[in-house]
Amino acid sequence: MKNPPSNISRAKYDFIDSSVIEKLESYNSKLSQESEKVPAQDPYTLNGQKLRLNFIRKQLNTNVDYLSGEKTFNNNESLKGNIENYIGMSQIPTGIIEPLVINGSSAQGSFYVPLATTEGSLVASYNRGTKACRESGAITTITLQEGVQRTxxxxxxxxxxxxxxxxxxxxxxxxxxxxxxxxxxxxxxxxxxxxxxxxxxxxxxxxxxxxxxxxxxxxxxxxxxxxxxxxxxxxxxxxxxIEGNTSGDKKATSLTTRVRGRKITAEITLKRGIIESVLKITPELLQQQWKISTSGCIKGGTIGTAMQTTNALTALFIACGQDVACSSEASTAITRIEIDENGDLYCAITMPNIIIGTVGGGTSFPTQKECLELIDCYGAGKSSKLAEIAVALCLTGEISILAAMGSGQFTAAHQKFGR
Structure with a gap:
């Protein structure tokens, strides 16, 4: 079905519709918080892999035959438009994190997010951040604007x-x-x-x-x-x-702090006790680390104040068939962490350049399709949902890495999980 006529004179600004507010207020996050945890035993054995694959099949009722290696890709004709001089598929290890609980304008529920990476400790970091957020409630996400440009x-x-x-x-x-x-x-x-x-x-x-x-x-x-x-x-x-290099395509620029793709903001308030038990740090130290890191971004001329949003987006983009080069602009973010009047920690992230899709590109390749289906984001009508999951994921990673640095765990984590 074709789209309705465009209204090219409308103003561009951040906006939250009243229906979105009603949707967010009516959500019961406790239902999602009761989701089962991913089996973590035997992380590098065939038995452990089978445990997690069986968990996915049972818990999510979805197919992972290509991810598991039980089936292999052989439909070369389907690659037209995606690759030239084809010689084979690159295989990248893919892990899954504990349920990420979101109360969003497009994404609501608990999501077992797949991440493809060769960086040890990355999945563990997002897993920990997700746990701290889930035990504190749900991450609220709202899509504020949409727009893709050519200049x-x-x-x-x-x-x-x-x-x-x-x-x-x-x-x-x-x-x-x-x-x-x-x-x-x-x-x-x-x-x-x-x-x-x-x-x-x-x-x-x-x-x-x-x-x-x-x-x-x-x-x-x-x-x-x-x-x-x-x-x-x-x-x-x-x-x-056709392009004067000012659209922000494949690069982070000050011009793209308006919107490129989708502009999304996310927030959660972490409880003091959970910060101390899960993240092994006090709210005061975590806030102090955020201040130091933000100051470093300003001194270094960084666009935005993010710590590791590129890690989340690249791993998610590879797993889910996105244009990985778009992580360049998509990773632009403003992260904010403040102690509130109750001594808890308000955490927020705003990302204006989430370039993402659930149709076309690499989304229909077997393992990418399976990863999208894990989070119910394959096909039409799902792109805003995937974008909000991506931003919520980034917030968990910002929280986790700041806690690791502020508490002195950062090096030890890489020694344990990295090479």
């Missing part, structure tokens, strides 16, 4: 020509919306932004892309719009390119 760039002889070109472009925004709908069943053009630097014009086309991550979709739509402009506008640029 074609045009160069002119002078500002006068540029100005005439801009005037023509702005008069034809509704035509661009129609061209988008003709090109894609799922893309919606929501905004056309203008940025001028001397005789260079950057046009920011912003779309929503349904359940696909959207980079290819918006590139094709933008190319059609640009070719329409070049064929019909009386003012011609002396040079143009």
């Amino acid at each position: 074609p760039t045009f160069k002119f002889k002078n500002l006068i020509d540029l100005g005439k070109f801009v005037a023509w472009v702005l008069e034809h925004k509704e035509t661009f919306s129609l061209l988008t709908r003709e090109t894609s069943n799922y893309a919606i053009l929501n905004d056309v932004g203008i940025n001028i630097e001397g005789n260079v014009l950057i046009i920011r086309f912003e779309y929503t892309s349904g359940d696909a991550s959207g980079q290819n979709m918006v590139t094709i739509c933008t190319d059609k719009i640009c070719k329409f402009i070049l064929s019909n506008c009386p003012i011609k640029p002396i040079f143009w390119t």
Whole structure:
């Protein structure tokens, strides 16, 4: 079914609908907190692997025949559009963490999240952070904005020509919306932004892309719009390119702190007793470590104040068939940790660039499909859910690594689990 006409004049801002508030308030996190734990015994034996696979099959009622190695991939024809000069599949170890309990605008329930990595201690770190959060309640997640951009760039002889070109472009925004709908069943053009630097014009086309991550979709739509402009506008640029490198694609930039993909915020209040028993640190020391780490981010010129969000996203993206290079911009985050009036610890993370999809790309490959099905995120209508799971996962990792550093456990953990 094709999308409705776009409203490209609407303002872009963070917004929480009243229906979302009602949904969050009515959720009973205790039901999810009662989920069974993943069997942790025999972590590196065939018997331990079988225990966990049988747990998944029984607890989640899902198929893991490819993840287990019982079946192998041999449908080479299905690789068209994903790879060139194909020679085989790279295998990366995949682990699963204890149930991550979320009360979100799109994701609600407990999720056994699969992570593919070769970094020892990574799964253990997220497992511990997840446990601390689950025993304190549910992580609240809300999707605030959506948008995927392409920024074609045009160069002119002078500002006068540029100005005439801009005037023509702005008069034809509704035509661009129609061209988008003709090109894609799922893309919606929501905004056309203008940025001028001397005789260079950057046009920011912003779309929503349904359940696909959207980079290819918006590139094709933008190319059609640009070719329409070049064929019909009386003012011609002396040079143009489909991407002026200002959309934030595959890189963290200050320009993408607005939104690229989905902007999501997440929070949880950790109980003092749970912080001390699970994370082995006091709220005061954990907050102090966050302050030191945030100061370090500022001194180093980091975009955002995250500790290890790239670890979570890369492992999740590999497991679930995402564009792994998008972890570059997706990992941009603002993490905040504060002691509240009860002596507990308020923890929040906001991530504006979650580029993620549950259809297309690598999502239909056997092991990637199985991993998505583990968290009920395969297929249409599931991308916002997957995005909120990703951000909640990142929050658990921020909590865990800050606790490890602040309590002196960081090195010991890598000595125990790493190589």
